[in-house]
Amino acid sequence: MSRPHDMGGRKGYGPVAPEPDGIARPAAPWHRTALALTLAAGGIGAWTIDRSRHVRELLPDYARLSYYEKWLAALADLLVEKGLVTRAELAAGRADPAPLSPRAFTAEKVAPALARGTPYLRPGPAPAFATGDRVQTRSPAENAHMPGGHIRLPGYAAGKTGQVILSHGCHVFPDTNAHGLGEVPEPLYTVAFRSADLWADAESPADEVTLDLWQSYLAPA
Numbered sequence: 001m002s003r004p005h006d007m008g009g010r011k012g013y014g015p016v017a018p019e020p021d022g023i024a025r026p027a028a029p030w031h032r033t034a035l036a037l038t039l040a041a042g043g044i045g046a047w048t049i050d051r052s053r054h055v056r057e058l059l060p061d062y063a064r065l066s067y068y069e070k071w072l073a074a075l076a077d078l079l080v081e082k083g084l085v086t087r088a089e090l091a092a093g094r095a096d097p098a099p100l101s102p103r104a105f106t107a108e109k110v111a112p113a114l115a116r117g118t119p120y121l122r123p124g125p126a127p128a129f130a131t132g133d134r135v136q137t138r139s140p141a142e143n144a145h146m147p148g149g150h151i152r153l154p155g156y157a158a159g160k161t162g163q164v165i166l167s168h169g170c171h172v173f174p175d176t177n178a179h180g181l182g183e184v185p186e187p188l189y190t191v192a193f194r195s196a197d198l199w200a201d202a203e204s205p206a207d208e209v210t211l212d213l214w215q216s217y218l219a220p221a
Helices: 029-042 049-057 067-081 087-092 107-116
Strands: 134-137 161-171 186-194 208-214 218-220
Touching: 029 049, 029 067, 049 067, 067 087, 134 186, 161 208
Parallel strands: none
Antiparallel strands: 134 161, 134 218, 161 186, 186 208
């Protein structure tokens, strides 16, 4: 994660106001449009979910934008990056005439695609850690393959010690997948940390924080 996106555990952003059932839903009509556009464009298959996350991280005005404004701004950048839309078309608010992509995400494809989901489990190397093992996370929390690249290890957990509580098999590795370097599957674990081990002034020191972390983020503690 880039620094603007890696906000977990930081102070100064005010209280978190969770949804009553824990699910964030589009509130305004244009939120639904933003969600639909993002799903439709993603259905073309021109980029990966990890690439889309990294493009959001790169937004220069990330902190100023609302949730769905981030989605739209990143989508515009992705469409231009992949040559699907030009900056001139965005400025004009309309596309130049062009044939419809054979992979266009038309209405009848939506329900089957959402029901199918997008599995990221892949064949890969055997896990180096077992449930119950003590592990230490990499420090600093930086992409080892691409300077300034995408990573799923949050900064507040870098260089910390925790315990493996689940092993999920091998999954697509976001650090490479976000940058066109291949899926490079790695074992993925859920690691539990004591809140007091993550923050010197933890609000509730006895709380437990769990993170899903790839094998290359970890070393024996």
